[in-house]
């Protein structure tokens with residue numbers, strides 16, 4: 038019987054996902070040579086060729102693609118076993134793994150801080166990332182809880198809506214549209230925009246809204262951070278459409294101003310999402326209840 042270890046299966050899953058030893062190493066807090074060595078031993082133990090290498094890029098062989106059906110099943114069982122042991126430990130200790138969409142981080146960190154205060158023994162891993170990465174994490178049933186905009190279709194998910202997420206139009210204080218009432222969409226679309234990268238949930242929602250209204254929405258400047266967008270708008274690059282959660286401070290100190298535009302705010306919502314049937318630890322359950330009860334106090 039080949040001597041395959043669980044560690045090798047865990048590493049294989051990451052390498053297969055990122056198609057990169059370097060990225061898998063970063064995710065697993067390992068060195069790249071250690072990952073390569075483990076994968077070489079994995080191939081030798083199984084006596085199967087798993088990777089095609091072309092310079093730095095790697096791809097999976099057909100056999101390796103087929104193997105993933107089994108390795109991801111093993112990982113699911115492993116995670117369920119760990120969840121079960123977390124459950125046994127109760128709510129005051131254990132490990133909570135949370136992934137949140139970039140925009141949701143504005144309130145999530147404060148909620149997590151309060152939760153951590155009440156449960157100081159709980160170790161928390163928080164991944165703040167884009168929608169695309171969250172979808173992949175959900176597909177692999179990794180996080181205990183996900184906070185995101187629209188839950189994706191086609192995955193077996195449990196989700197609950199817990200808070201509004203209005204999208205508003207922002208401008209620098211000296212912009213010529215500031216103070217104007219009921220700005221029309223056709224006025225708006227004459228302007229330049231600064232917006233989020235492809236893969237952002239906010240961007241998807243804006244494009245959907247504008248398409249439906251028959252209005253053009255194109256960004257002259259694309260960025261993957263809400264902070265960068267706010268600075269670019271304040272610097273006069275153009276207008277921005279962002280979640281109201283991201284601009285509380287900037288509105289208070291008049292660094293940015295809201296525009297009164299027809300059809301805005303775009304009404305969106307935040308959702309708490311998990312894979313259906315996931316064995317939830319006591320800590321994950323407690324966090325879920327905490328968010329549902331207290332989120333509104335943190336916006």
Ligand code: PGA
Pocket residue numbers: 138139140141167168185186187233236237238239240
């Ligand atoms: P973001 O927002 O991906 O634009 O940060 C989250 C979402 O709307 O899903």
